[in-house]
Amino acid sequence: MKYVRLLQELTREDLSSAGGKGANLGELVLAGMKVPQGFVLTVEGYRRCITNVHLPKINVYDLPTLEDVTSKIQMEIENVYLPDEVTIEVLKAYRRMGSPKVAVRSSATAEDLPSASFAGQQETYLNIQEESAVLDAIKKCWASLWAPRAVQYRSLQGFGDSEVALAVVIQEMAPHEVSGVVFTVNPLSNDSSELIINAAHGVGEALVQGEIIPDQWLVRRPDGAVLKFTPAPKNRQSPSPFIRTQRPVRGCLTSQQVRELACLCLRIEEHFNGVPQDIEWSYGLGEFYLLQSRPITTLKD
Structure with missing residues (x-):
């Protein structure tokens, strides 16, 4: 054609x-x-x-x-x-x-x-x-x-x-129970031993456009171990200021899913000759789907 x-x-x-x-x-x-x-x-x-x-x-x-x-x-x-x-x-x-x-x-x-x-x-x-x-x-x-x-x-x-x-x-359209972005090198600290995963429920376009604050994982390269988790801020408040829940805060991905996604994205970086990548993805029906990959342009030399 x-x-x-x-x-x-x-x-x-x-x-x-x-x-x-x-x-x-x-x-x-x-x-x-x-x-x-x-x-x-x-x-x-x-x-x-x-x-x-x-x-x-x-x-x-x-x-x-x-x-x-x-x-x-x-x-x-x-x-x-x-x-x-x-x-x-x-x-x-x-x-x-x-x-x-x-x-x-x-x-x-x-x-x-x-x-x-x-x-x-x-x-x-x-x-x-x-x-x-x-x-x-x-x-x-x-x-x-x-x-x-x-x-x-x-x-x-x-x-x-x-x-x-x-x-x-x-x-x-890919299944999108969860969607997000991975930076295969930490663009905040320029630390090449870390990567960052941002994720939110649903379609990831609002996250990509900076319209919502996502869950964020700081992850160790190359094994995908979670170094730090920062949950998205919650708008909902407890029905009573005197009631505290003891349930732990969990993100929209499990630690195993974080590890799997990190490994996928490091494979993509390797495919692009080791150039750090900004990768869009979605998750649904038990699988990760890759939607885009581009070089990170904000890293300092």
Whole structure:
């Protein structure tokens, strides 16, 4: 197919076509990880459909002007006509998956690079089902490439708008009793003998976006032993200030699950040539699913 690639067909060599997220998902499949089935609408699809975007020279610090200009671009993209050859390939791949609920995720060519993290600059849409909704979500992902904060961030990082395009990952929703993020090196202390696991019940997007405070485990490398556990703050209070419960605080993962997840993530780091990784995952039906891996860009040299 010309515009669609299955995840298992991708490697890190496909960054320019599948974007950072798509290429790295292909690497996770190659590494033998359990990755939900899916495919990528490559940047060739974006360029086939989006041909006339022009961002005038503006001061990216002038937010009112930036928002005005980019909102018009985004509206045009969300209403763009999808040529039959693109639509046919996308829907064929979606039907082959069984038309399940999917995550539709942006995958920019200037994303998940060792030198800069564009994570969170473009949009993700979860629990999308039915063909028309998938096609609409794809266009919304394309439009998010031109959101004000994305345009501003690219400018500040020195990326010209002609250098970026957007692939879109369409991937079956993984079971998500628990979801979270692993940093294979402690980014808070820069300690390479420790890793950090953050986790919360349900879908992990709110955690990734920093909207909730998760349970957190400080874990020893390489054996996955828990060094410290910090539970998420609880909003619920005891019905009486005079009643104290003696039940121990437990997180949303057991110590054995923490150990298993740590070992999985260290295997991923090894696959990426020992480069410390920021890894998204979910857990359900008794198994861990790997959803994304990118280099940690906040570590000090």
